[in-house]
Amino acid sequence: MNNINHHIKYIEYLLRKSRTILTNDISFHADRLSKISGTYPDLRNPVTLNEKICHRILFRHDPFYTMLADKLLVREYVEKRTKLIKLNPLLGIYNRVDDIDFDKLPTKFVLKCNHDSGSTVICTDRTDFDPILAKNKLKLSLKKNMYYTTREWQYKNIPPVILCEMYLDIFSNKNKMVTPEMLRVHCFHGVACFIEADFTDSDGNGFINVYDRSWNLQPFQMEYPNTPSPVDEPESFHQSVIAAQELAKEIDYCRVDLMLKGEDIYFSEITLSPKRGKLKITPAIWDAKLGSMWDLSLAKTGPIEPVYSCP
Known part of the structure; x- marks a missing residue:
């Protein structure tokens, strides 16, 4: 049954991918944003935050953005630019699901692909974990290119791999309504x-x-x-x-x-x-x-002088 579901999902993905031939990226984003805003946006001359996000997706194709979207490569970027935060330790990097040796992983761990969103598999107890189900989900994710689903250019050219990280329990029995997740x-x-x-x-x-x-x-x-x-x-x-x-x-x-x-x-x-x-x-x-806080004429050129201030 799980294999059938994954085949169906892959067919659905192929159908979305085929739509890129029929619908260009501008129409794709404009149509969907109009359902949120109630008016048809001008994405070439954006005003709102949503419009400017779409504008950058459509018209600013910078390899720097691809690196930031890559969950593996961005780790090096983070390490170089701040000492104030930690990276969740990596337990493994895999090109194929069959490369994962679950017997060598700890009781708790997280698996996810570096090139998408939604592929995360969380294991909090290996005795109650289905590796076949996890492999099927990750195998499907490796075959998909997120660009063809969301039309976000920065994901289009990321070579896909699977990452395994330590499981991070951020709550430790704290009240979730007083501790931001x-x-x-x-x-x-x-x-x-x-x-x-x-x-x-x-x-x-x-x-x-x-x-x-x-x-x-x-x-x-x-x-x-x-x-x-x-x-x-x-x-x-x-x-x-x-x-x-x-x-x-x-x-x-x-x-x-x-x-x-x-x-x-x-x-x-x-x-x-x-x-x-x-x-x-x-x-x-x-x-x-x-x-209005985002000046598109000030592209990715480093810090702005004088220092920008929030309203």
Whole structure:
């Protein structure tokens, strides 16, 4: 049954890939963004944050962006640019699923591909883990090119491999509603301006609070509602902001995703196109306000002088 499901998913992927012949990338992104914004966007002359994300996907094809999107190569980039955060230790790199020796892996581990999103396999107990199911999922992911599904150019030319990392328990019995599972730091021209803090309650409901760099809750939401109660600033928040800026100083806009475990900060990824430029921002006026903070004429040329400041 699992093999049949994977064959069906691969056929669905091939159908999406074939659509690139019929629908160009501009129409693909414009049609999908119009369903979010309610108006048909001009992606050649963008104004909002979503429009500018789509504009970069479409018109700025830089190998630097491919490196940032590669979950393997970006590790070296992170190591060179900041000492404030940690990388989750690598246990192995595999070209094929059959290269994985599960008997040599610890009780807990994480497998994922370097070239996509959604291929992650988490094992928290090897005695209750199905390696065949994991292999089938990863084998399918290796065969797919994420560009043909999401039309995000930065993923198109990444040579796919499988990564195995240590399992990181960021909660350690802490209350999930007072401990962010992720900080997503939006940096404009090398400056951290807004931070999404992700939470999930005991029933699996998701919440996102958006803060400024001083942990002041902002008057807009991204994707999910705010938490029902106020949340205290994490102990490593300030250091997270500084680390994100060190990683983003050569990028006109990006989102740096970080995981907190007590005083330690772990790197997750640098996201160039959050939600593929289809973010649900409420109220909608904030899509334009955030877009005004990104000057497309200041491309990836290093830090800006004088130092950019958030509104």
